Amino acid sequence: MEIIRKNKTKMKLWKINDYNPEISLLGGHNFFWKRINENEYISFHNEGGIYLYKSKGFWRAELLYGFLDIENYFQLDIDYDAILSTLSKDIVFKKPVSELRGLKLTSQPFFDVLISFIISSNNNINRIRKSVLDITKNYGAKQKNKIIDINNFPAPEKISNITAEELKEKTGVGYRAGYLTNSAKLFIKDKDDIINYKEDILVEKLKEFPGVGDKVADCVAIYSGRAQTFSPMDRWATKILYDVYDVDFKKYKDARKWWKMKFGKNASYAGQFLFEYYRRR
DNA sequence: ATGCAGGGTTCGC
């Protein structure tokens, strides 16, 4: 991969090949990006702000503040072509892959994914995004940078110190407010332990957090880059798998096994293409 | 206008 270094500032620029920010960053798996215009995006994660912009036909990313690992965040080590060509052997993926080419997953900071997907339960994408933004505006800190005025998402300590009543009043997260503050507290206590787990063990640990069931646990594990062999079973996935593959799972764990058996290491990408394709119909 | 679904989870039985 190409790394461009500006001589004076030592700023690292990363080239993001074969990328579609619109469907990758403003869809249903990442709620921490602001679109400035069609050629510029900025993230407001607690751990860092990435500036993504199109220049001379290529998407490039640089860190504006904080300490995010951009190579890890954009999963620059994966073989995207190999994933797509493997999936495309299945007729089901012909249209999703051709129409949504450039859709990629991100490995987001663990806590940010945890909070945003606790908000996601029995909720819709527009409202999830709005709630995340409300939390950021109310409790984040201004991050000085050369592009745009922006707050970052608050740290676990910050959220743990808000009362559920206040959070509910200011952000519209509703009955999930208590889940959020208590999960933040538990995260502070358990973070050194939990971030070392992966895949099936991680999702079981994640269910100890209030507001986290099987589906949200899958989202946190996958969208933080700690699981690849399954895909979250929400209303959409359940319907899609029933309609397309004629499968219907009695137990959630059976769904995890099915994804792994059917798609192996590509399961999370498989699910993401199906979800983003069918929810746009 | 009123009813319902939205990337589910919790609680009580």
Place this chain on the structure above:
DNA sequence: GCGAACCCTGCA
């Protein structure tokens, strides 16, 4: 293991 309740809002 099953069903109801849940904040709120856009859209039919």
